Amino acid sequence: MASGAGKSAAFSLLVLNIFLYFIIIIIAAWAANHGIEISHEKAYVLAIPARIFPIYYPFGNMATGFVVISSLIAGVVGFATSIVGINHVMQWNAPNLHAAATSSLVSLLLTVLAMGFACKEIDIGWTDSNLRTLETILIMVSGTQLFCTAAIHIGVHDVVWRDGEY
Numbered sequence: 211m212a213s214g215a216g217k218s219a220a221f222s223l224l225v226l227n228i229f230l231y232f233i234i235i236i237i238a239a240w241a242a243n244h245g246i247e248i249s250h251e252k253a254y255v256l257a258i259p260a261r262i263f264p265i266y267y268p269f270g271n272m273a274t275g276f277v278v279i280s281s282l283i284a285g286v287v288g289f290a291t292s293i294v295g296i297n298h299v300m301q302w303n304a305p306n307l308h309a310a311a312t313s314s315l316v317s318l319l320l321t322v323l324a325m326g327f328a329c330k331e332i333d334i335g336w337t338d339s340n341l342r343t344l345e346t347i348l349i350m351v352s353g354t355q356l357f358c359t360a361a362i363h364i365g366v367h368d369v370v371w372r373d374g375e376y
Contacts, residue, residue, distance in 0.1 A: 217299060223357055232289060269341075277324065311363050
């Protein structure tokens with residue numbers, strides 16, 4: 211891949227990821243806030259194990275708490291990684307691309323973890339439209355983050371090969 215093509219692909223995917231991660235943060239923060247506000251009203255009628263379960267959500271299913279918490283963490287880390295990654299990709303030298311590749315990989319792993327919980331929530335069923343939106347965007351951002359990570363890693367290889375730093 212030519213150096214300019216990798217740079218433009220990584221840049222455009224990072225900008226797209228900023229918007230997708232921001233939407234994930236908004237929906238996951240709403241779900242966490244909504245769950246905290248109404249869980250004390252509905253949790254007292256449950257049996258003891260479910261009442262003391264720390265990630266109980268009164269809407270969705272039993273995987274909802276894991277999806278909301280993991281997507282909130284993945285959204286914040288992915289948003290920060292994308293913003294910093296734009297700076298690293300714009301400089302397009304070996305040290306900055308190595309930093310961008312590492313942070314992009316961490317963001318990808320957290321996003322795939324959240325996507326796994328979202329797939330489990332889809333498998334269980336019984337979710338409302340806001341959670342389905344969160345699940346859909348998590349699946350989409352997992353793909354774009356995978357391509358972004360691949361573009362940055364290819365860029366690292368190209369820059370290192372071009373500069374002869376093997």
